[in-house]
Structure formats: C-alpha cells, structure tokens
Amino acid sequence: MRAGTATVRWGERPGAIRLTKAAGRGLALALTVALAGCTTSQDRGPTASALPAAPPNIVVASTDLVGDWGLASYRDVADRPRTEAEAKVACGNPYRIGPGSGGGVMMHLADQTETTEVFVKAAPTGQVFIGPQGPPGVAQDRLVVAYDDSSVLVTDWLDQSARERYGTMIFVRCGTA
C-alpha cells in the first residue's frame, strides 16, 4: 500500500441513530447531561443581559429582511471578515426570511425550530432590535449590530446564553456581488 493512501470501507448511513440497550451508567449519565444541555436554556427561559454596544440609527425595515441569506457566526471580531466570506458560500443552503402576516417577517428565535413573526424595533437610544411584537430590547430580541449596504446584517442575541452559544450572527444577502 502506498504511503498516504487509504484503504477505506464505507458504511451505509442508517436512517436514524440506533439507540442500543441502555446498559451501563455512562449511557444514563450521558443522556442526562445531553438532555440537560438541550433543555437547560428552555427551562430557564431567556434572560436579558446588559445590552451590548451597537451604533445607533441603523436604518432597516422589516421588509428589507425578506429574502435568502447566507448565515454564519463568529465570536472573535477578528474572525468577522472570513466569516462573512463563509456566509456568502452558505448561500448554497440559505436561511430564508419570509414575510409575516402582520407586517413583520418570519425568523427563528433562539433554539426554536419553528419561525415566529418578528419586527424591526427602534429604541429611544437609537439602537435597533429584531424580535417579537412588543417593546424593543426584550430578552428574545436580537440587537442589530450592523446593516451594511443593505446586504450584510449582523446581530447579537440579547439573551446571554444564546449569545454565548451561537456567537455573533452574520447574514449576507444571497445573489449580491
């Protein structure tokens, strides 16, 4: 066999992950930890944390958000340029924002598999939020950190747990140069 080559036997992917018999402490413990990790944030409910800094007077309307977006995330601001490039690539599997029936748009709240109608909301401070109907800056909202050239939207979850888990989200509008 030549060095650097592989003899690989590929398995067939099953339709679902098989759960073997639940023998052993480790399985119960792992499930407990996994379920705790999956449910903790939902049981605790979103908690508002101190508002992150964001420039005021960002101009964006709910209707501006409708469309396909490449979605990526980063934690370190130094990673933003390459994350934005990756978000463009992610247009191959875009995040779709559709219009809502009440004048808002349909997006996912943190950890929710179903969309919710959300609205662009401006606070007296000049900061702009995207979230469910109601006052701006509540725990379920996203803070709009930037909206560049109508084609790059950057948001942070106000909920500290969501922000820590998912980082800063960057949406790049698909179909733009």
Added chain:
Amino acid sequence: MTTKSVLTILGSLCIAAMLTLPAPAAERALEILDQPGYVPTPEEEMLPAEFRPQPVYFRTSEPPGTIIIHTEERFLYVVQENGQAIRYGVGVGREGFEWQGLLKVSRKTEWPDWRPPPEMIERQPYLPRFMAGGPGNPLGARALYLGDTVYRIHGTNQPQTIGYAVSSGCFRLVNRDVIDLYERIPVGTKVIVRQAAQL
C-alpha cells in the same frame, strides 16, 4: 452449608457481578445531538479513569510516533519506545459510520471552524451554516486531518461522548487531551484505524 448451596450463592454472585459490569465498548452507542456553543465545565471534562491519557504496554511492529486507533476499544494509542504507548480515550463513529484504513496526518489546525451537516440544519434551521472556531465549537480546540478524507481527530465540547460511538466517522478527544496530542504529533504521522473483525 451444603456444597450445593455454596455453589448456588457463588453462581448468583457471578451473575450479579456480570449484570453490573459496564457494557462492552462495542455496544456503547449513544444517541446525542451536537450542542454548538455549549462549553463544558471542568468537572464535565473529567473523564473516567480508563479514558484518561496514560502509558500502557502495547505490542506492535509499528515505529514510535505512529497513531493506532482501536475503534472497538475506543482507544487511540501513540506508539512509544520499549513496547509502550500513550493511550487516549476517544469517541468514534456510530453504526454505519465505522471505517478502517491507513492514512497520514495531512494538516493540523487550532480551534477549527465547524460546518454543521445538512441533516442537522434541517433539524435545527436556526443554526449558522458556518461557525468560526472557539470554545463551544463542536470540533473543539484542535483538529488533525487525515489524508484527503473528511475524517479528523479533533476535540469536542461534549466530553460525555468519549468512549461512545457517536460521530460521523471522526475521532474525538476532550480538549485537554487533543491539545496534548496535537503537540506530540507532527504532520505526516502515520495513522492506522482498526476495526475488530465482525464474526
């Protein structure tokens, strides 16, 4: 006490002992989803003793520095001199994602980026399609890429998966251990992945 009753008691004790033994490694699969962004506590990263890095006796004809992964055992060995190896506990591919072969470490990265697979995005459509590397990233602190395949030896933010068959074919270690491995292993290292024969 008669001989028969003594034997009965001993037999019962043996059966009881067998029932309390952990399941063999080959049977330890785990149903768990990735948890992007989850950062385990130091307590959660403390592995059971058998999965912590340790020197062991290990007989092989491979030269020191070679990585040998025994997937059924859930151990990764780094061959040392004098019939020894450093043994690490790993999580391996789940059923349908097992494989074996001979590869080389083609490159290494610190805090690798993560791209959730399409089926995961289908389940969790709110996920970013790309997550830049960092704590909480499912690929953990380091990644060693195997040849030109999709497979890697990488860290994890789910230390409870070590010792289980959970992945799509990659091998995962807790971050502390993958950092240790990363420092020991140069690009070009031979990696042998072995599966037990299925009878």
